[in-house]
Amino acid sequence: MDFTFTPEQEALREQAREFLAANPEPSWTQLAELGWTGVSIAEQDGGAGLTFVEEAVLFEELGRALYRGPYFSTVALTLPALPDDLRAEVAAGETSWTLALGPLVPDLDTADRVAIVGGDGIYELEGEERELLTTTDETRPLGVVRGGEPGRRLADASVLIEIEARAQTALALEACGVARRALEYAIEYASTREQFGKKIGIYQAVSHPLADAYTRLELCRSLALWAAWCVANENPQAWTRPSLAAAAAKSSAAESGVAVCETSIQVLGGIGFTWEHELHRLYKRALGIESFGASGTTLRAEIAAALLNENPEGTPVVVPAPVSVEQGG
Amino acid sequence: MDLRDTAEEAAFRAELRTWLEENVPDELQGHRGGAARFDGPAMRAWSRALYDAGYAGLTWPKEYGGGGAPYTHQAIFLEEMARAEAPPHVGVIGLGMAGPTIMAHGAEEQKARYLAPILAAEEIWCQGFSEPGAGSDLAGVRTSARPDDGHFVVDGQKVWSSFAHLADWCILLTRSDPDSTRHAGLTYLIVDMHAPGVEVRPLTQITGEAEFNEIFFTGVRVPVENILGEVGGGWQVAMTTLLHERGTLGFALQAALEVQVRKLIALARDRGADHLQRDRIAREWIEMEAVRFTNYRSLSALMKTGLPGPEGSISKLVWSEANQRVTKLALEILGPDAALSEGNAPYGGYWQYQQLRSRGNTIEAGTSEVLRNIVAERVLGLPKSR
Numbered sequence: 001m002d003f004t005f006t007p008e009q010e011a012l013r014e015q016a017r018e019f020l021a022a023n024p025e026p027s028w029t030q031l032a033e034l035g036w037t038g039v040s041i042a043e044q045d046g047g048a049g050l051t052f053v054e055e056a057v058l059f060e061e062l063g064r065a066l067y068r069g070p071y072f073s074t075v076a077l078t079l080p081a082l083p084d085d086l087r088a089e090v091a092a093g094e095t096s097w098t099l100a101l102g103p104l105v106p107d108l109d110t111a112d113r114v115a116i117v118g119g120d121g122i123y124e125l126e127g128e129e130r131e132l133l134t135t136t137d138e139t140r141p142l143g144v145v146r147g148g149e150p151g152r153r154l155a156d157a158s159v160l161i162e163i164e165a166r167a168q169t170a171l172a173l174e175a176c177g178v179a180r181r182a183l184e185y186a187i188e189y190a191s192t193r194e195q196f197g198k199k200i201g202i203y204q205a206v207s208h209p210l211a212d213a214y215t216r217l218e219l220c221r222s223l224a225l226w227a228a229w230c231v232a233n234e235n236p237q238a239w240t241r242p243s244l245a246a247a248a249a250k251s252s253a254a255e256s257g258v259a260v261c262e263t264s265i266q267v268l269g270g271i272g273f274t275w276e277h278e279l280h281r282l283y284k285r286a287l288g289i290e291s292f293g294a295s296g297t298t299l300r301a302e303i304a305a306a307l308l309n310e311n312p313e314g315t316p317v318v319v320p321a322p323v324s325v326e327q328g329g
Numbered sequence: 330m331d332l333r334d335t336a337e338e339a340a341f342r343a344e345l346r347t348w349l350e351e352n353v354p355d356e357l358q359g360h361r362g363g364a365a366r367f368d369g370p371a372m373r374a375w376s377r378a379l380y381d382a383g384y385a386g387l388t389w390p391k392e393y394g395g396g397g398a399p400y401t402h403q404a405i406f407l408e409e410m411a412r413a414e415a416p417p418h419v420g421v422i423g424l425g426m427a428g429p430t431i432m433a434h435g436a437e438e439q440k441a442r443y444l445a446p447i448l449a450a451e452e453i454w455c456q457g458f459s460e461p462g463a464g465s466d467l468a469g470v471r472t473s474a475r476p477d478d479g480h481f482v483v484d485g486q487k488v489w490s491s492f493a494h495l496a497d498w499c500i501l502l503t504r505s506d507p508d509s510t511r512h513a514g515l516t517y518l519i520v521d522m523h524a525p526g527v528e529v530r531p532l533t534q535i536t537g538e539a540e541f542n543e544i545f546f547t548g549v550r551v552p553v554e555n556i557l558g559e560v561g562g563g564w565q566v567a568m569t570t571l572l573h574e575r576g577t578l579g580f581a582l583q584a585a586l587e588v589q590v591r592k593l594i595a596l597a598r599d600r601g602a603d604h605l606q607r608d609r610i611a612r613e614w615i616e617m618e619a620v621r622f623t624n625y626r627s628l629s630a631l632m633k634t635g636l637p638g639p640e641g642s643i644s645k646l647v648w649s650e651a652n653q654r655v656t657k658l659a660l661e662i663l664g665p666d667a668a669l670s671e672g673n674a675p676y677g678g679y680w681q682y683q684q685l686r687s688r689g690n691t692i693e694a695g696t697s698e699v700l701r702n703i704v705a706e707r708v709l710g711l712p713k714s715r
Contacts, residue, residue: 003625201711211704222622300611
């Protein structure tokens with residue numbers, strides 16, 4: 001058992017953090033030049049032949065940097081549906097994609113092409129009209145598509161199980177990145193701001209909520225990395241039901257991301273409530289992550305059904321060894 | 330990153346699982362943490378069996394009779410022990426706290442004298458740290474150790490000492506300099522629990538059982554060679570002990586929580602749960618998995634760098650509060666039957682007992698308040714509150 005990143009993965013994180021700090025609004029071409037668009041695409045298709053774990057590193061950093069662009073919609077949402085020739089175009093930075101899983105479609109302003117789910121397949125949508133909607137979180141635009149015709153059939157709809165796991169895990173990782181940045185602001189502020197003649201971090205009314213925020217964040221990060229490892233190392237094509245790890249990660253990290261931001265806003269007091277400070281943008285991204293796709297409540301209902309063996313399709317992967325309650329007495 | 334057991338870890342786990350299936354005595358299995366756990370002869374026999382099979386002191390160096398195994402084996406051991414609902418080695422204080430402290434600070438003669446009998450469960454240890462006036466604030470220790478003709482004469486009272494009624498030895502934190510305050514002037518002693526002047530009184534707790542004891546020391550003579558570390562250097566030695574107390578403990582706690590959540594799920598299947606309860610069951614399962622993988626992250630960092638990851642410091646805090654929620658949720662699912670206890674209650678009163686016992690979880694081995702201070706100050710680097 002080894003739950004650490006390799007030196008190469010750590011180097012990728014450092015590279016990402018430095019690059020995104022210097023280039024807060026990178027273009028798709030820039031991301032392709034860094035090799036980020038082709039991380040998990042096979043080498044013969046121009047990618048790096050790595051895994052979702054490396055993509056996980058990037059999702060966390062992109063969340064932290066409040067990246068605005070079609071990386072999530074291409075790499076998390078659409079990539080599993082793309083045939084090899086279209087993957088090669090993504091790796092080369094020639095095209096970006098988004099997938100219309102529901103009525104609200106992300107990144108319609110920046111994604112080159114749109115895929116839709118129809119019947120038993122996923123198709124490219126051609127000739128559609130796109131309309132952007134106003135959103136609280138301006139870093140992940142949402143819109144609707146109207147009209148258009150299904151074009152090339154990209155994949156069987158069975159790939160949606162993998163897409164769902166990738167999307168939930170990527171959102172969980174983004175939420176961890178967002179929460180980390182928000183927590184750093186709060187720690188910095190509590191370590192310098194003085195009231196009643198003392199730094200406010202001395203007061204346990206301030207420090208204990210921050211300790212709890214850190215605790216929530218680390219627990220969620222563990223779940224998100226577990227889910228990422230499952231996507232990378234299990235065989236998602238063989239999954240017959242949604243990933244419980246991804247559901248656990250998304251439900252937990254999305255809610256905790258919001259909660260950590262709220263704690264940080266409270267610790268920063270009036271400053272945290274201003275438009276000027278970055279915190280509100282982190283908070284809005286966290287809220288956007290929480291509302292994207294299935295809610296925490298919905299995901300937990302799915303998890304409970306699986307745990308209580310009420311999903312007839314599923315195999316009980318969760319509790320391997322039978323334990324009799326009577327043993328306890 | 331690879332979350333699977335290595336081939337070697339898998340083999341160790343499989344062998345251990347089989348051994349536990351064949352060897353855990355029926356009367357000790359599925360213990361409630363109660364009377365059976367403190368039954369001297371049965372527990373000593375069980376502990377001896379663990380030792381004979383090579384499972385006592387897995388990570389202790391071979392030169393001291395341990396297994397010289399990596400921490401992952403200790404983690405696997407604790408996981409499998411909890412899953413089998415096997416009782417712990419009766420020498421938990423010796424194995425987890427006294428032994429590592431003696432290895433770190435002891436003289437060679439002390440290592441030769443004390444370590445081997447801990448592993449073989451021939452000698453049982455208890456811990457004498459907390460006092461009526463010194464709990465979370467351990468530096469307030471007042472039990473005195475007065476030098477007298479090659480001895481220290483110890484007077485005072487210790488409290489919350491598990492295993493003291495069975496123990497042969499006590500790791501005792503004393504104040505050897507009567508004019509000192511706080512962290513200076515403390516001396517760490519190894520005290521013979523059979524010496525004249527040592528009196529142990531059981532403390533009956535919220536569950537009606539006596540798991541802890543008070544220890545009274547009246548003019549107890551302790552030879553100077555029983556000092557661990559330096560005279561006046563007791564605080565540093567005590568910190569080593571507490572570091573080990575909270576070390577791989579996280580794995581045992583996570584595994585215990587996993588058993589608890591599994592039983593909760595079985596209970597919900599058996600008795601039914603409404604939508605709100607199901608949401609909370611899912612939350613607790615998620616929390617349990619989160620603690621598992623947080624422990625894995627911390628342990629992996631320890632294996633690679635020699636230092637546990639900072640995230641490991643949250644395990645005990647999270648576990649204790651999760652165990653309180655899980656047991657209370659179980660009572661809620663039991664409905665009016667939750668009011669019954671022991672033989673008249675469903676499942677022999679398991680959940681009623683567990684819920685009451687869980688209230689101690691946020692107090693023992695570092696209160697949640699102290700643990701939050703530790704996270705705030707040592708992990709987040711916030712200014713110190715004291």
